[in-house]
Amino acid sequence: MATGKEIADTLHDMVDREMTFMHICGTHEAAIARTGLRSLLPEQLKIVMGPGCPVCITPQGEIDAALDLVDKDCIIATYGDLLRVPGTRGSLESCGGDVRVVQGVHKAVEIAQKTDREVVFISVGFETTAPTVAATILTKPPKNFSILSCHRIVPPAMKWLLDQGEAKLHGFMLPGHVCTVMGYEEYEAFPVPQVVAGFEAEDILLGLLMLVKQVKEGTHRVDNAYPRAVSREGNVKAKKLMYEVFEPSDVEWRGFPVIPGSGLRLKKEFEQYDAQKKFGIVFKHVSKHTACICDRVLRGLATPSDCKLFGKICSPRTPVGPCMVSHEGACKIWHMYQAKK
Numbered sequence: 513m514a515t516g517k518e519i520a521d522t523l524h525d526m527v528d529r530e531m532t533f534m535h536i537c538g539t540h541e542a543a544i545a546r547t548g549l550r551s552l553l554p555e556q557l558k559i560v561m562g563p564g565c566p567v568c569i570t571p572q573g574e575i576d577a578a579l580d581l582v583d584k585d586c587i588i589a590t591y592g593d594l595l596r597v598p599g600t601r602g603s604l605e606s607c608g609g610d611v612r613v614v615q616g617v618h619k620a621v622e623i624a625q626k627t628d629r630e631v632v633f634i635s636v637g638f639e640t641t642a643p644t645v646a647a648t649i650l651t652k653p654p655k656n657f658s659i660l661s662c663h664r665i666v667p668p669a670m671k672w673l674l675d676q677g678e679a680k681l682h683g684f685m686l687p688g689h690v691c692t693v694m695g696y697e698e699y700e701a702f703p704v705p706q707v708v709a710g711f712e713a714e715d716i717l718l719g720l721l722m723l724v725k726q727v728k729e730g731t732h733r734v735d736n737a738y739p740r741a742v743s744r745e746g747n748v749k750a751k752k753l754m755y756e757v758f759e760p761s762d763v764e765w766r767g768f769p770v771i772p773g774s775g776l777r778l779k780k781e782f783e784q785y786d787a788q789k790k791f792g793i794v795f796k797h798v799s800k801h802t803a804c805i806c807d808r809v810l811r812g813l814a815t816p817s818d819c820k821l822f823g824k825i826c827s828p829r830t831p832v833g834p835c836m837v838s839h840e841g842a843c844k845i846w847h848m849y850q851a852k853k
């Protein structure tokens with residue numbers, strides 16, 4: 513395999529026009545920022561982050577719904593990343609309720625097995641986490657356990673971005689972790705260059721090279737630069753599990769309107785585990801009232817350093833928006849690695 517320097521040199525030779533590609537994965541952004549990979553690229557070649565952080569794209573209305581569950585005296589089990597995301601009236605960390613950080617849904621079930629109180633797992637994540645949650649639901653957890661499903665699936669958001677055309681994208685670097693589960697067959701419908709890429713700097717550079725080649729050839733397909741982990745059909749068993757328990761739903765993403773078929777809700781036969789139904793919780797749209805531009809960062813229209821609050825009022829200690837809270841958020845990553853455009 514060519515070295516990163518050799519691939520970067522080839523990119524400099526090949527890129528002869530403006531090209532902007534979007535990746536949709538916090539792990540890609542962390543690898544790019546940590547290695548300073550953007551500084552190796554030709555000036556006309558840009559890689560921007562899209563809606564690839566599941567905590568960041570969870571809209572404020574869903575944080576507020578989790579806070580509503582605290583008011584109903586539920587024990588909230590959540591990933592640590594979600595704790596400090598601001599809702600309309602504070603965060604899960606500051607709300608004073610019984611909020612417990614867990615590493616996964618199985619730990620939330622263990623809490624429910626040891627108490628008579630209601631336990632709600634705030635179930636965020638893309639197609640990477642949904643199959644595990646589905647498998648847990650199929651084990652018939654105790655009656656005092658439920659989930660607040662905040663899951664999102666990636667392709668509908670990509671379709672929305674392409675339909676809007678506002679980020680002027682020439683192609684996508686597909687999320688390697690999501691494709692490990694889902695494969696990449698469903699992405700073949702999109703009429704733009706795409707590549708599945710791994711997470712080493714060389715993987716990302718190779719992915720960019722494959723994208724640039726497609727642009728220059730005037731063609732589009734899905735190339736796989738991560739065959740050691742991803743196949744076209746993905747993990748068939750995990751996909752089957754996911755759709756046995758969940759069905760697509762129309763949901764809002766932070767920074768996006770309601771995107772048809774982009775969420776996952778529990779099917780009717782599992783509704784006893786659906787916290788929204790169990791407690792009459794409704795996801796409400798909340799309008800933005802701060803100068804935070806997470807919405808634009810998540811749509812690939814701005815970088816963290818475009819935000820006037822970045823590194824000043826907003827830092828990992830004092831986050832204003834979710835992109836500064838989550839370890840997969842662009843603002844936290846840029847802050848941590850002092851990244852630049």
Ligand code: SF4
Binds near residue numbers: 832833835
């Ligand atoms: Fe939002 Fe803070 Fe990022 Fe600005 S720096 S976009 S306020 S999270």
